[in-house]
Amino acid sequence: MKKILGYIITYKFSAFIALLLMFIELVVELVQPIVMATIIDEGIVNGDMRTIITWGSVLLALTIVAFIAGISSSFFAANVSQGIGHDVRRDLFEHIQFLSTQKIQKFSTSSLSTRMTNDVTQIQGFIFMAMRIMLRAPLFVVGGVVMAFTVNVNLALILLVAVPILFIIMFWIMIQGVKLFQRVQKKLDSLNSIFRENLLGIRLIKSYNRSEHENQRFNASNMSLMDDNKQALRLMEITMPVVMLGMNIAMVLIIWFGSIEISVGGAQTGEIVAIINYATRIMGSFGVFSFLIMNYSRGKASASRISEVLASPVEEAKNSESKVMSNQSEIQFDQVNYRYPGSRVNALSDLSFRVKVGDTIGIMGETGSGKSTLLKLIPRLYPVTSGRILVDGVPIDTLDSQALRKEMAMVPQESQLFSGTVFENIAWGNNNASLQEIIQAATDANLHPYIMSLPNQYETIIGQRGVNFSGGQKQRINLARAFVRNPSILLLDDSTSALDAKTEASVLNSIKSKSCTTFIVSEKISSVIEADKILLLDHGKLIDQGSHDYLLKTNTVYKEIFKSQQQQGSEL
Ligand SMILES: Nc1ncnc2c1ncn2[C@@H]1O[C@H](COP(=O)(O)OP(=O)(O)OP(=O)(O)O)[C@@H](O)[C@H]1O
Numbered sequence: 001m002k003k004i005l006g007y008i009i010t011y012k013f014s015a016f017i018a019l020l021l022m023f024i025e026l027v028v029e030l031v032q033p034i035v036m037a038t039i040i041d042e043g044i045v046n047g048d049m050r051t052i053i054t055w056g057s058v059l060l061a062l063t064i065v066a067f068i069a070g071i072s073s074s075f076f077a078a079n080v081s082q083g084i085g086h087d088v089r090r091d092l093f094e095h096i097q098f099l100s101t102q103k104i105q106k107f108s109t110s111s112l113s114t115r116m117t118n119d120v121t122q123i124q125g126f127i128f129m130a131m132r133i134m135l136r137a138p139l140f141v142v143g144g145v146v147m148a149f150t151v152n153v154n155l156a157l158i159l160l161v162a163v164p165i166l167f168i169i170m171f172w173i174m175i176q177g178v179k180l181f182q183r184v185q186k187k188l189d190s191l192n193s194i195f196r197e198n199l200l201g202i203r204l205i206k207s208y209n210r211s212e213h214e215n216q217r218f219n220a221s222n223m224s225l226m227d228d229n230k231q232a233l234r235l236m237e238i239t240m241p242v243v244m245l246g247m248n249i250a251m252v253l254i255i256w257f258g259s260i261e262i263s264v265g266g267a268q269t270g271e272i273v274a275i276i277n278y279a280t281r282i283m284g285s286f287g288v289f290s291f292l293i294m295n296y297s298r299g300k301a302s303a304s305r306i307s308e309v310l311a312s313p314v315e316e317a318k319n320s321e322s323k324v325m326s327n328q329s330e331i332q333f334d335q336v337n338y339r340y341p342g343s344r345v346n347a348l349s350d351l352s353f354r355v356k357v358g359d360t361i362g363i364m365g366e367t368g369s370g371k372s373t374l375l376k377l378i379p380r381l382y383p384v385t386s387g388r389i390l391v392d393g394v395p396i397d398t399l400d401s402q403a404l405r406k407e408m409a410m411v412p413q414e415s416q417l418f419s420g421t422v423f424e425n426i427a428w429g430n431n432n433a434s435l436q437e438i439i440q441a442a443t444d445a446n447l448h449p450y451i452m453s454l455p456n457q458y459e460t461i462i463g464q465r466g467v468n469f470s471g472g473q474k475q476r477i478n479l480a481r482a483f484v485r486n487p488s489i490l491l492l493d494d495s496t497s498a499l500d501a502k503t504e505a506s507v508l509n510s511i512k513s514k515s516c517t518t519f520i521v522s523e524k525i526s527s528v529i530e531a532d533k534i535l536l537l538d539h540g541k542l543i544d545q546g547s548h549d550y551l552l553k554t555n556t557v558y559k560e561i562f563k564s565q566q567q568q569g570s571e572l
Pocket residue numbers: 105340341343347365366367368369370371372373374413
């Protein structure tokens with residue numbers, strides 16, 4: 001919460017004015033019962049019309065002041081809460097951009113999106129409430145008791161006993177509430193995660209007739225969220241009856257002792273009315289406590305979830321002074337091991353190999369053998385568990401990650417498109433690319449003729465996640481995006497799997513004509529047949545390396561794969 005409240009500094013002026021106006025409103029409300037007592041005791045009881053009119057006018061003026069102060073305070077409080085919400089969202093977004101892939105995986109994308117939306121909204125609500133009533137309610141309770149003492153000490157003593165007891169009960173409820181609302185927030189995360197998976201996999205769900213199963217999964221999570229929410233709200237709901245009970249007992253006592261005091265001349269009617277007035281208003285302030293507790297509990301839970309993200313260290317630029325990467329880079333893996341966090345086995349074990357500048361490297365192996373993992377280690381998407389990866393002799397963990405990645409382009413296994421036009425999606429790889437360069441990249445990806453056949457050509461809007469493009473078209477947009485970057489290291493993770501043989505051959509030819517060092521992950525020998533070197537992986541270990549001809553002659557596993565793929569090819 002401290003971290004989030006730190007954001008208030010930017011809005012200190014608005015926050016100060018909001019609190020000042022709230023304070024004026026509070027003082028006016030505290031003075032009003034005394035004015036009423038004066039009107040009763042000096043005006044009504046004595047039949048003094050002048051006193052009634054004078055103090056009645058004062059009362060009216062005070063009411064108008066409180067009204068204006070209240071509205072203006074809300075205006076400034078909204079400024080502060082909305083401003084802070086905006087700043088927190090901005091910082092969260094920026095921070096998430098620089099979190100390591102492992103950290104993002106740990107938080108999970110659905111949790112991050114709940115934090116970015118729902119949690120920030122809770123914080124906004126909390127800050128607004130904090131400035132409007134969170135301070136005002138307890139201040140009024142304390143101020144009300146103090147003012148009651150100035151009216152009649154004996155009767156005020158009743159309030160002095162009742163109020164602390166209620167405070168303690170409220171404090172206990174608040175502590176329980178924070179725990180419960182934290183649980184609610186976690187359940188909301190799970191619900192969001194199921195919902196997200198459903199939206200992404202809607203076609204698969206329909207084609208497998210699994211809607212009923214998914215409904216059940218969602219309903220179970222929804223039910224669990226409802227149960228926890230109910231439990232939290234039930235706790236909140238008991239606050240009002242407890243307050244009513246405590247304060248009504250106090251009021252009965254005030255009236256009872258008050259009537260005795262009046263009969264012995266120790267108090268006047270107006271004083272009793274004023275103290276009852278304070279008691280009623282204190283009860284009102286306590287009444288909003290349940291709302292405040294709920295707001296505070298949710299706000300605190302949300303603040304700690306947001307702070308957790310903001311406090312996660314970003315990928316460090318360990319050595320920003322380090323040498324800038326040359327645009328032709330030799331790569332060396334030196335006894336590299338990698339184990340995913342939480343996994344019991346290495347995804348990659350004792351990997352050592354060297355890649356010459358401009359070479360094309362094929363990476364082959366059965367599914368799950370560690371091909372994609374190897375590729376992701378090169379731009380340091382995951383830091384190695386042990387061993388070293390060197391680019392031009394420099395360990396990559398000593399290089400600034402931005403500088404390291406500037407020279408690389410990666411085409412992921414799963415095509416990724418952004419909302420916008422085809423042009424924007426390709427240019428995303430290189431902001432400074434000219435139209436000519438974009439067209440060249442699309443041509444190299446064997447995509448230009450298709451784009452030109454579209455009604456709006458390069459200005460064609462790509463639907464959400466590229467729904468209006470085929471798998472192969474999406475892959476080629478991703479390839480064009482990588483080409484336009486003109487990288488010195490090109491990383492292709494099974495990026496031609498959806499292309500037909502002719503298109504793939506044409507794309508591979510374009511890649512061959514480029515001078516970059518290229519890594520091609522594939523399960524198809526045809527994709528890597530012309531590579532300078534093929535790395536053969538098995539269960540994360542490098543079992544052999546060499547050219548296609550060399551492996552075909554010397555490696556029986558490779559020979560088997562080749563034979564089976566040849567057979568499949570001739571059967572097709
Ligand atoms: N994000 C992850 N978290 C934990 N384990 C992972 C993660 N990604 C991959 N793994 C595990 O690491 C191993 C290697 O996975 P990797 O994706 O590198 O294999 P691959 O050879 O590229 O497979 P495929 O050909 O099916 O894409 C697998 O056993 C996989 O379960």
